[in-house]
Each structure stands twice: as structure tokens, then as C-alpha cells.
Amino acid sequence: MKARNLLLIIGIGLILSCQNEKQTDNPEVLEKVLISYFDGIKDKDLDKMNASTTNDFVLFENGKIWNNDSLFNFLNALPPYSATFTLSPLKTSIDEEIGNLYYLNHMDMTLNDTIEDKYDWIESATFKKVEGEWKLDFLHSTVKE
Numbered sequence: 001m002k003a004r005n006l007l008l009i010i011g012i013g014l015i016l017s018c019q020n021e022k023q024t025d026n027p028e029v030l031e032k033v034l035i036s037y038f039d040g041i042k043d044k045d046l047d048k049m050n051a052s053t054t055n056d057f058v059l060f061e062n063g064k065i066w067n068n069d070s071l072f073n074f075l076n077a078l079p080p081y082s083a084t085f086t087l088s089p090l091k092t093s094i095d096e097e098i099g100n101l102y103y104l105n106h107m108d109m110t111l112n113d114t115i116e117d118k119y120d121w122i123e124s125a126t127f128k129k130v131e132g133e134w135k136l137d138f139l140h141s142t143v144k145e
Contacts, residue, residue, distance in 0.1 A: 025134070027092035030099045030127050033134050038085040038105075046072045054128055054135045061141040083109045099127035099134065104144065120144040 033052050040048030049068045059066040066074075088104040105121040126138040 025094055025099075027094050027099070027101075029134055030092055030094060030101045030125075031087065031089060033127060033136055034087060034101060034103075034125055035085075037136050037139075038087070041071070041075065042083045042085065044072070044075050052136050054130055054137045057136060057138070059139045059141065061139075062143060079112045081109055081111045082113075083107055094127075097129045101125045101127070105141070 037049060037052035040046070040050075040052060046068060049072065053068060057068060059071060084107065086106040086108075088106070089101060090104065091100075091102045093100045102124045105123050107119045107121075109117045109119065111117070120143070121141045122144050123139065123141045125136055125140075127134050128137045129135075
């Protein structure tokens, strides 16, 4: 009887020790993906933008719906510019497959090397893990008043 109980306890211990624990990634990984995406915008680099996003990525910005192609075409229609984005994360949540990031986005922009402008947005982004890699899935942007 004692041997049976001992085997039962050992068996239960083995089963419990073999179960996968839920592991979450560091929230900073989402910020890195987001920064990479904005670097693609800054550099007018569609490949970098696509590498940071899912295939069905959507951006909602002030009543317009964009994807990477439509945003890239818009950027290419602008005069030469330089831009610096400053992201200030407010809240990040992440689990095994989905992440969310809420943040403030400030952009300093120079058009034609002469016209300087500043923009501020309140933004939220969702991320999905695709084949083990975090990708930006959805971005919502509202001008900050």
C-alpha cells in the first residue's frame, strides 16, 4: 500500500512538472517592433514597414483606413522630409500570443529642409505573434489636442 501511494505521488509530481508554464515576453519587445515600424515610415522603407507588421495590418488614423501600401504611396507623394518620432509608452500588456501598447507619439518633421512642424498623437497598437515573432497587427491614431 505504501509503495502504491509513493508511486502515485511520484506520478502526480512528474505530470505536474512536465506541464508548460505560461511564459510572457518582455513588454519592451513590443516597443522595439513599433519603433522599427516608425523607422520604416521615417525612411520611406516599405520592406521595413512590412517586416514589422502582419500581412493584414490596418492603420486607422483620423477617419482614414490605411494599410502599408496606401501609407507608403502617401509618403512618397510628400516632398522630401525628415522625421523624428518620440514614443512615450503609457501601458503595455502582453501574453503568449497577443500584446497591446498604449502610448503618446510626438513627431518633429522638416519638409524640403526648411519647413518645420510638430505633431502629437494618442495611439494604441495591437500585436500578434506570427511564427514566433511579434508583429504589429493594428494601429489606431488620434491627433492629441
